Amino acid sequence: MAGTVALRPCGDFRTTYGGDQTVFPTRLSLAFCFLGIAALCFAPFVFSKYVLSLLIQIGYLGIAALGLNILVGFTGQISIGHAVFFGFGAFASAYFSNKLNVPVFFAIPLAGVATTAVGLLFGVPAARLKGLYLAIATLAAQFILEDFFARASWFTGGVAGTAAKSFSIFGIEMSGDQRYFYVVLAYVVILYLAATNLMRTRDGRALVALRDHYLSAEMMGINLTKYRTMSFGVSAFYAGIGGALYGHYLGFVSVEGFGIFFSIQFLAMVIIGGLGSVMGTLMGTVFMVLLPEAMGGLAKLLSGSYIDRLLSLDEGVVFLREMAIGAVIVLFLIFEPDGLAHRWRQIRAYWKLYPFSH
Amino acid sequence: MQSNRKNAVAVLLSAGALLSAAPVATLAQDIPVGHLADFSGPTADVGRPYGQGVADAIAYINRHGGVGGKKLAAETTDYSYKAPQAIAAYKSWSGRVVAIQGWGTADTEALIGFVTNDKLPYYSASYAATLTDPVGGSKADRPAPYNFFYGPSYSDYARGMVQWAADDWTKKGGKGKPKYIHMGANHPYPNSPKAAAEEYAKELGFEVLTPIQYALAPGDFTPQCLTLKQSGANYAYLGNTSGSNVAVLKACQTVGVQVQFLGNVWGMDENAMKAAGSAASNVVYPVRTSATWTDAKAPRMAMMREISKMSDASGTEYRASHYLAGVCSTLYMKESMEWAMANGGVTGENIRKGMYVRQNWVPKGAEGVCVPSTWTAQDHRSVLKFDLYQTDVKAGDGSVGDLIAKGAIQMKRIATIELPRKKEWLGW
Numbered sequence: 038m039a040g041t042v043a044l045r046p047c048g049d050f051r052t053t054y055g056g057d058q059t060v061f062p063t064r065l066s067l068a069f070c071f072l073g074i075a076a077l078c079f080a081p082f083v084f085s086k087y088v089l090s091l092l093i094q095i096g097y098l099g100i101a102a103l104g105l106n107i108l109v110g111f112t113g114q115i116s117i118g119h120a121v122f123f124g125f126g127a128f129a130s131a132y133f134s135n136k137l138n139v140p141v142f143f144a145i146p147l148a149g150v151a152t153t154a155v156g157l158l159f160g161v162p163a164a165r166l167k168g169l170y171l172a173i174a175t176l177a178a179q180f181i182l183e184d185f186f187a188r189a190s191w192f193t194g195g196v197a198g199t200a201a202k203s204f205s206i207f208g209i210e211m212s213g214d215q216r217y218f219y220v221v222l223a224y225v226v227i228l229y230l231a232a233t234n235l236m237r238t239r240d241g242r243a244l245v246a247l248r249d250h251y252l253s254a255e256m257m258g259i260n261l262t263k264y265r266t267m268s269f270g271v272s273a274f275y276a277g278i279g280g281a282l283y284g285h286y287l288g289f290v291s292v293e294g295f296g297i298f299f300s301i302q303f304l305a306m307v308i309i310g311g312l313g314s315v316m317g318t319l320m321g322t323v324f325m326v327l328l329p330e331a332m333g334g335l336a337k338l339l340s341g342s343y344i345d346r347l348l349s350l351d352e353g354v355v356f357l358r359e360m361a362i363g364a365v366i367v368l369f370l371i372f373e374p375d376g377l378a379h380r381w382r383q384i385r386a387y388w389k390l391y392p393f394s395h
Numbered sequence: 396m397q398s399n400r401k402n403a404v405a406v407l408l409s410a411g412a413l414l415s416a417a418p419v420a421t422l423a424q425d426i427p428v429g430h431l432a433d434f435s436g437p438t439a440d441v442g443r444p445y446g447q448g449v450a451d452a453i454a455y456i457n458r459h460g461g462v463g464g465k466k467l468a469a470e471t472t473d474y475s476y477k478a479p480q481a482i483a484a485y486k487s488w489s490g491r492v493v494a495i496q497g498w499g500t501a502d503t504e505a506l507i508g509f510v511t512n513d514k515l516p517y518y519s520a521s522y523a524a525t526l527t528d529p530v531g532g533s534k535a536d537r538p539a540p541y542n543f544f545y546g547p548s549y550s551d552y553a554r555g556m557v558q559w560a561a562d563d564w565t566k567k568g569g570k571g572k573p574k575y576i577h578m579g580a581n582h583p584y585p586n587s588p589k590a591a592a593e594e595y596a597k598e599l600g601f602e603v604l605t606p607i608q609y610a611l612a613p614g615d616f617t618p619q620c621l622t623l624k625q626s627g628a629n630y631a632y633l634g635n636t637s638g639s640n641v642a643v644l645k646a647c648q649t650v651g652v653q654v655q656f657l658g659n660v661w662g663m664d665e666n667a668m669k670a671a672g673s674a675a676s677n678v679v680y681p682v683r684t685s686a687t688w689t690d691a692k693a694p695r696m697a698m699m700r701e702i703s704k705m706s707d708a709s710g711t712e713y714r715a716s717h718y719l720a721g722v723c724s725t726l727y728m729k730e731s732m733e734w735a736m737a738n739g740g741v742t743g744e745n746i747r748k749g750m751y752v753r754q755n756w757v758p759k760g761a762e763g764v765c766v767p768s769t770w771t772a773q774d775h776r777s778v779l780k781f782d783l784y785q786t787d788v789k790a791g792d793g794s795v796g797d798l799i800a801k802g803a804i805q806m807k808r809i810a811t812i813e814l815p816r817k818k819e820w821l822g823w
Contacts, residue, residue, distance in 0.1 A: 086487070087487065090483075090486070090487065187581060196501070196581055196582050196583055196586070197501065197504060197505075197583045198478055198501065198505055200505070200508055214486075287479060287482050287483065287486070288482065288508075288509065289478065289479065289482050289505045290479075291477075291478040291479055291501065291505065293476075293477045293478055293479065293501070294477065294478075294479040
């Protein structure tokens with residue numbers, strides 16, 4: 038399924054290395070990207086607080102999900118403990134800014150680095166384990182770190198959690214949805230560009246080679262241990278940054294927020310978005326953030342209605358949301374294993390080539 | 396893949412456009428109030444009756460003239476007992492609501508800084524002692540000038556029960572030092588009174604044993620009961636909510652533990668007695684209203700019966716003690732809002748002042764149910780007096796109301812505790 042990255046329409050050949058590696062295939066796509074980002078800059082003036090909070094959520098979750106996609110989609114590893122790295126980043130950033138008085142501006146990247154170290158540590162078993170065994174090893178990371186959060190009061194405030202300062206730059210408070218939006222937007226743009234570029238480098242190609250056939254990759258001289266561990270490190274870095282952004286946005290970090298369900302949600306984001314697709318990750322995140330909102334709205338509509346009474350859903354209405362998430366993951370795995378990114382490419386190709394698609 | 400950057404942006408934009416019609420439908424003249432409830436999390440067992448009490452009281456207030464003619468527009472969020480979700484809900488309210496009816500300890504403590512900054516009165520269902528110091532300087536980490544709750548603090552309840560246990564030990568002619576043990580999840584709510592009760596127990600001559608942990612979500616607690624049996628404890632404090640305690644009481648009955656259990660204020664109620672059957676017998680627990688639903692026919696319960704009809708038109712539903720606590724908490728908020736309205740407008744600051752203007756007060760119509768309370772700008776321990784009840788439960792079939800009518804569930808008032816208002820006990 039991951040091979041879809043290389044899928045191109047018939048007759049679309051690249052004749053130069055530059056053409057093959059370009060981020061923006063046409064000038065128009067470049068223009069659209071800049072236009073999109075510029076349009077987003079106006080979002081705080083246009084949208085309500087509610088929409089902004091959703092966009093911010095999409096931002097920090099999207100960054101963390103991209104980390105997981107680098108690990109799962111590009112390197113072919115698996116992790117069901119991504120949420121704890123997200124959590125570690127949040128706690129680390131709060132710790133740096135509260136206890137060590139590091140300005141939040143620097144605490145966020147620093148938290149990313151600290152989380153990378155933790156990710157590398159837990160990535161070590163990845164050098165030797167594959168598939169299900171690796172999944173269980175990362176599950177261990179989930180439980181070990183969760184327990185650590187609950188007990189390490191000096192670092193996390195224990196079960197009571199810890200407050201996180203608000204973001205400020207040059208003495209300007211970037212708190213509140215309207216201002217914090219720009220912080221998250223900046224991080225999204227930088228980190229998404231970085232990931233896109235990572236995949237154009239020697240290291241990025243090594244990761245993909247590793248995924249496609251590790252034996253061949255090793256024969257070509259790729260150091261499997263190094264790249265598998267590195268992939269965990271990079272993935273943890275993204276999770277850490279996402280978590281730190283989340284912590285300073287909410288202003289409070291608590292161990293309860295980083296359970297296994299959250300890890301599964303990250304997996305759902307990358308599967309729904311498209312494994313091995315940078316932009317698909319963002320689509321998957323958008324989908325996973327909006328789905329509960331949509332289902333919540335539906336549940337509200339249903340409650341007290343005829344259908345509610347007929348099926349005697351009663352309090353079950355609120356659980357529709359949780360069930361829908363499960364159902365959607367299953368449906369995507371069956372009908373669209375390549376994710377939203379693939380579906381989007383097909384829609385685009387259809388319009389581009391209309392009415393002669395072949 | 397790179398070419399899809401613009402597409403994702405387009406998706407983002409269209410999603411935003413779809414949702415830009417924000418779902419807020421409060422009228423300008425209404426008084427917006429936030430309501431955090433746990434209907435689906437680990438404390439939902441007691442969160443439902445309490446949340447229903449708050450919702451019914453608000454509905455009743457709105458039907459009977461509102462607050463000075465204005466209706467309370469409550470926005471209820473079920474946050475599943477997850478502090479981050481509570482804070483997200485708070486953020487979506489801030490700037491709009493003038494007061495909040497809250498719930499758990501972890502989230503209420505996490506929100507102290509926020510509500511202090513935003514000057515929003517926060518009526519929690521957490522009775523953690525850390526919320527009782529409005530000035531600072533006590534053992535609490537920080538002052539909580541905008542936090543209020545109805546009834547004594549967890550620490551004071553626990554101290555009261557330790558005091559009762561000491562009397563009980565001498566009355567029964569126990570020999571040697573009685574042994575006290577704290578049981579509960581490793582969570583801010585069960586942890587809250589631990590240190591206070593243990594220190595007071597030591598002061599009263601108890602031997603304090605190593606605490607035993609059991610989860611907030613009900614499970615198999617046989618290992619915990621075996622540990623408890625081995626420890627030889629005489630008095631065991633149950634720090635969790637009733638659902639979890641039912642599980643522990645049943646397991647301990649099976650194992651054959653002979654301990655006097657002390658349930659906390661959320662740790663024992665009529666529904667739990669029905670669920671646990673005879674295992675819930677002899678538990679001592681505090682009740683924070685002057686009446687329980689068994690007094691429903693008494694004239695002083697007239698208003699409570701009317702409030703209950705807001706969600707139960709037939710008027711047959713049995714309401715656990717938590718329901719009444721939810722009603723009381725809402726009524727205190729309502730009356731301080733009325734004061735605020737008459738004295739400069741319904742703002743957070745004025746509502747807070749409204750809480751201070753009277754001494755030993757009970758909301759109108761709730762006399763004989765809500766306990767007379769006094770909040771001052773220096774001390775938010777509104778009540779230091781409460782009743783201890785003991786359960787007597789036999790297994791039986793039927794609804795809670797039926798079982799009580801049949802006498803299968805009995806709650807006997809065994810003591811009234813009054814603690815001194817010690818300065819050194821403030822805030823912990």
